Amino acid sequence: MTKKTAFWIFLLGTLSSAVLFLAATWDTHRQVETLSNVDKLSEQVVAGKRTFEKYNCNDCHTILGFGGYYAPDLTKVVQRIGADGIRYRVKSPELAFANSWRKMPNLNVSDAEIEDLIAFFTWVGEINNNDWPPQDSKKRLSRGEQAMVATVGVSPGAAVFQTKGCMNCHALNGTGGTFGPALDTIGRELSAAEIRTYVRDPKSVDPKSMMPAQTGLSDRELEEVAKFLSNRK
Ligand code: HEC
Ligand code: HEC
Numbered sequence: 001m002t003k004k005t006a007f008w009i010f011l012l013g014t015l016s017s018a019v020l021f022l023a024a025t026w027d028t029h030r031q032v033e034t035l036s037n038v039d040k041l042s043e044q045v046v047a048g049k050r051t052f053e054k055y056n057c058n059d060c061h062t063i064l065g066f067g068g069y070y071a072p073d074l075t076k077v078v079q080r081i082g083a084d085g086i087r088y089r090v091k092s093p094e095l096a097f098a099n100s101w102r103k104m105p106n107l108n109v110s111d112a113e114i115e116d117l118i119a120f121f122t123w124v125g126e127i128n129n130n131d132w133p134p135q136d137s138k139k140r141l142s143r144g145e146q147a148m149v150a151t152v153g154v155s156p157g158a159a160v161f162q163t164k165g166c167m168n169c170h171a172l173n174g175t176g177g178t179f180g181p182a183l184d185t186i187g188r189e190l191s192a193a194e195i196r197t198y199v200r201d202p203k204s205v206d207p208k209s210m211m212p213a214q215t216g217l218s219d220r221e222l223e224e225v226a227k228f229l230s231n232r233k
């Protein structure tokens with residue numbers, strides 16, 4: 001290659017990348033208002049953002065990839081654990097994460113501030129971000145979880161249970177969240193069909209249920225997890 005060819009490759013390469021980059025930037029900015037639902041930016045959402053800053057939640061957590069990498073990304077936290085799940089965790093992290101290897105401090109956030117945070121997380125969760133960043137649902141397994149995998153195996157249903165957030169609230173073999181009941185013997189009480197109905201829409205079975213509807217599961221995943229749980233006897 002002569003010096004001249006190298007120069008032209010450099011020049012054209014740099015220019016075409018720069019043009020692509022600017023076009024993509026312009027295209028994103030053009031869509032920001034629609035992608036981020038600016039019309040839904042209520043005062044409560046703004047108050048929630050201020051609360052998030054006041055307690056420095058992002059020392060440990062990220063939103064849209066910004067913040068600390070110690071704790072889960074909170075971009076889709078409402079979809080993952082629901083408003084009640086957030087209330088419980090922020091109010092009593094020492095209970096919610098009692099079995100976890102990571103700890104979250106109790107920051108004494110007031111009830112009103114928690115409601116503001118939920119409004120903020122709800123707004124953030126609706127931003128159309130092309131599924132970026134990938135959520136922390138497949139978090140690294142703790143030793144207890146590894147023990148669970150060893151005992152219950154990794155059937156498709158067990159995998160759904162572990163990766164689709166059920167373990168945030170439910171325990172099996174002593175591992176998992178404590179917000180919902182442990183499900184070690186759920187198969188004695190509910191059939192696979194009953195579990196399916198319950199998980200899809202808990203309030204249709206029990207209007208007072210604190211479990212958020214699990215809308216993130218495909219029909220196939222729901223079927224697998226219901227089959228898996230109905231065999232826990
Ligand atoms: C010192 C670090 C730290 C701070 C500060 C912190 N958290 Fe956390 N938080 C954690 C850790 C660690 C976890 C995950 C525990 C686990 O699942 O093992 C967590 C989990 C959560 C969860 C559950 C996430 C999920 O996907 O299950 C929510 C919601 C949450 N935190 C909200 C907050 C809010 C709101 C604030 C600020 C008021 C905050 N956190 C401040 C460390 C922190
Ligand atoms: C945000 C927490 C949360 C998440 C996430 C969650 N659950 Fe629940 N679940 C609960 C709570 C709380 C209850 C108890 C309902 C009540 O009486 O308030 C419950 C109840 C249940 C029950 C009925 C138990 C019984 O004794 O009748 C089943 C089955 C169940 N959950 C399965 C699942 C599955 C499967 C997933 C994952 C796809 C899941 N849950 C995710 C909180 C949660």
